[in-house]
Amino acid sequence: MGFVLLLGIGTAAYAYWKLTSGIKSDDLSANGKDGAGHETPDAFGRSPINILVIGSDARATASDCKLGGACGTAGGARADVEMVVHISADRSNATVMSIPRDLRSSWNGCHAAHHPSMGPQSNQMINSALEGGPGCSVVAVHELTGIPIDHFMMVDFSGVVTMSRAVGGVPICVDHDIYDPYSHLKLKEGPHVLEGQAALEFVRTRHGFGDSSDSRGRTAAQHIFLSSLLNQLKTKGTLSSPTRMWAIANAATQSLTVDSSLNSATKLVGLAGDLNKVPANRVTFATMQTHDLKVNGVWQTLVTNPGANNMFKSIANDQSLTAAASPASPSTAPAATAVVTSAIAVQVQNGTTVRGRANTIAQELLRRGFSEQTAAVNGTPATTTSLAYQAGHIRQAKAVAEALGLPVSVLKQQSGTGIVLVIGTDWPSGTSFPGSKTAPAPVDTQATLDGANVKLGNDNATCAQVSTFKTAIGLDASGKPTSSDHPTSSTTPTRAYALSPEVKDSAP
Structure with missing residues (x-):
């Protein structure tokens, strides 16, 4: 749709060249053509689409280094965010499954061109697979879930900043005051419009929401952000504004690394068109179920059975989770495109x-x-x-x-x-x-979503729940919130907000 609009403003040749020349691409799988699995078409020859969306914390540029901080101690590329976006074969529904960044997993070695080789990994944090390149993350996720991966799209810190500005900001709300000195997010209770660095701080916050974990709190907040962004694009006239579409397309192509089969503006717009066919109330956001276990004195995040495995099967088998996620109300009833x-x-x-x-x-x-x-x-x-x-x-x-x-x-x-x-x-x-x-x-879709922090794409009324856990934020010797790994005491994100009047809020 964006490409058609660009053609209509009379600068098609330049626009196409400008967008396509900015796209970076890489191999889909680090282990050859079979490393990402293969889709099975339905009885009518239609195939679902599964995209691994990766948020990289690589700090590979000066701007990313400034935005992310800890440039000398970050320890190489990691996947801050990993989500499998599943678009059904009939394009009537979609599922977005978050994979907690600290999840422990095992995968085969990765040998992608222009990336460090990685031998077989056992019980490692899955976000570390990105050191072998995005194709290695694809291999790790495919081997964990059994879900075929058709494409990947990787965005860096600067990409979140640029794209949030291009859409005119993303509306969100928080149910209490919050300050997380790790991500620098500081917001007063209530609604806000986040763009630029504030948007990045929100999606990166690890200690501020829910149970203060990557497994649940962080991914739930990211789903709130993404569903708001989805509705912003669908309902605020963005898709019908050539000026806004140019800004978004330009920001996206300058910020994305995609698999080689998506290395043109035409192909990216075609993929966006497939996603745009899905009504917002037929998009289900969920976090794969995990549990924390102390092993040799160290807390580890592990897969919970059978919920997570059921979720993997549902996605791999192209089964909609929206009906099970929908409350019994007219506003969230299955769309007319769904067949019951x-x-x-x-x-x-x-x-x-x-x-x-x-x-x-x-x-x-x-x-x-x-x-x-x-x-x-x-x-x-x-x-x-x-x-x-x-x-x-x-x-x-x-x-x-x-x-x-x-x-x-x-x-x-x-x-x-x-x-x-x-x-x-x-x-x-x-x-x-x-x-x-x-x-x-x-599979039993209701059981599949149990404990998965489910959210529908048209739910804009849910505020991000600020953590009430005291261990979330540390205090230094003077009693001020700190991101130090060795705090003298701890407090909650809401109390941290009250203790930091000198710190500027991330957004009004």
Whole structure:
């Protein structure tokens, strides 16, 4: 959409060159073409898209060094933020899964061109994979989750600063006064518009929100920021303003490193178009479930089963989590583009000579969550399988076909009512059509999201919850908040705000 608008202002050639020349790219996988996994298209040939979004703290430039601080002691490139952005095959929903930066994991060695080689890693913080390049982070995340990764997009400190300014700031609110001397975020209770360095301070804050951890508090605040940014782009006229779109596109391409298959403005805009098809209330933000365990006297963040594994499977199998995340209210009800399988009743007719054939398929549909009105009946002999539907119910019919692996060629519109599946002699056994790849049985999405700090993309009413833990912020010998690793005592972020009147607020 942004590219089309740029063409319309009469500077297409220069705009295209300007945007494309600023894009930096790298290999998708550090371990060859199979290191990131491969998507399985659905029954209609549509493929989901999974993007690993990386926030790098590499401090590779003078501006990033100034913004991040600790230039001499930061210890190499780390992924401050890692999120898997999943866009469904039918573009009706999306899931954004945060991976805590301190999570302990293991992955194979990484050998990417122009990056340091990394041998096999065992029980290491997953954010350290970035030392082997973004392709190594892709390998580590893929091996942890089993989710195929199609693209990566990596942004640095300066990118957050520049892009937040390009959108005119991001509205957020905090439920109490907060000061975190580590990230330098200082805000008074209430609403604010964050841009520039204030936006960076907010998304980097580790000790200020929730339980003061990367596993829950930090990622929950980042989801609030991102959902607000999403709504800012969709509802504030940004996408219809050539001036704003130019600023955003220019800022993005100057700040991003992407995989080699996204190394042009056209490809990036195409990807943005796919994401823009998803309504905000069909975007689910969640943090993969973890737990903290002390090992040899050191606290470690580890994966929690089965919640996290269910979340991995849901994303890998292209199953929407939005319905389970939605409260029962009209404002967050599933969008019209979503097909609710529990409302789809199918009449299954047996056109074969195999006794009980229709009942076998009907039971499979019931197991997959289709309406309890689904039933098996006798039918007339049929050599080929067919799926008939009434006008206006093509999407419901496609949902049935996808669940059973039926090809598009068996669908036909009829004048009658309901959806009728006739099992022909070309499908004598099994619950998936011969030669097809059926959608996997759904996981329990409600259990999948338990403890995942869920937030929907259209929820702009939630304020970031400031931590009430005293251990979050340290005090120096004079009783002032400090980022020292050896404080003399501790306090809460709200008390730290009161103790620091001389420190300027990050935003009015």
